[in-house]
Amino acid sequence: MSDSPILPTPIEQALPLAQEFAAALRPHAVRLAIAGSIRRQRTVVKDIEIVAQVQPATATDMFGQPIPDAPSPTLLALPAVLAQTGWTLVKGGDRYKQLSHPDHPLKLDLFLVHDPAHWGLVYLLRTGSAEFNLALVNHINQLGWHLADNTLHQHRKQNDQPCTRGSQCSMAAVTPEEADVFAALSLPWIPPASRNPESLRKAIRARFLTNPARN
Numbered sequence: 001m002s003d004s005p006i007l008p009t010p011i012e013q014a015l016p017l018a019q020e021f022a023a024a025l026r027p028h029a030v031r032l033a034i035a036g037s038i039r040r041q042r043t044v045v046k047d048i049e050i051v052a053q054v055q056p057a058t059a060t061d062m063f064g065q066p067i068p069d070a071p072s073p074t075l076l077a078l079p080a081v082l083a084q085t086g087w088t089l090v091k092g093g094d095r096y097k098q099l100s101h102p103d104h105p106l107k108l109d110l111f112l113v114h115d116p117a118h119w120g121l122v123y124l125l126r127t128g129s130a131e132f133n134l135a136l137v138n139h140i141n142q143l144g145w146h147l148a149d150n151t152l153h154q155h156r157k158q159n160d161q162p163c164t165r166g167s168q169c170s171m172a173a174v175t176p177e178e179a180d181v182f183a184a185l186s187l188p189w190i191p192p193a194s195r196n197p198e199s200l201r202k203a204i205r206a207r208f209l210t211n212p213a214r215n
């Protein structure tokens with residue numbers, strides 16, 4: 001939690017900032033998208049959320065072998081992108097970085113996707129809203145499934161422990177796209193601007209009405 005209050009910013013001011021940062025980082029990423037309340041088309045936003053799939057590391061040793069844990073070119077490019085756009089690193093590791101800007105009250109949350117199979121779920125969860133996510137996770141749990149390591153596992157936890165097999169799990173939904181997550185849940189894709197618990201409840205109800213054989 002930040003010490004200073006986070007002031008909502010009109011989307012007219014937040015969107016160009018997000019687009020400027022996105023344009024600077026996009027050439028260094030496999031794919032990149034603005035998520036969060038900007039994607040949900042809110043009139044005011046509290047932070048900018050950007051999801052970027054990092055480029056795989058290509059560094060090799062003198063024998064041409066890949067160097068284990070070599071940094072992604074995307075991460076190597078980040079300092080120059082920050083210098084160019086005026087954002088400063090507040091905190092974060094190789095999956096998440098929080099940035100601040102001296103001229104704006106907004107924070108920028110940068111979520112870094114390393115496995116293409118994770119994109120769909122990360123993009124969905126980082127789009128929100130928080131209340132939509134909570135209702136979605138509740139629904140997933142009611143199906144007897146669970147989320148672990150940015151993967152939808154279509155099976156129960158064992159001994160109350162989340163699955164550790166990641167996308168290698170034979171019961172993991174294949175969700176490289178956001179629409180794949182909705183499809184795995186037999187739900188229609190819900191437009192970001194409509195993502196709230198009520199729209200999710202309606203989609204779930206419609207699913208049971210049109211397909212009563214399930215569950």
Ligand SMILES: [Zn+2]
Pocket residue numbers: 153154155163164165166169170171172
């Ligand atoms: Zn699993």
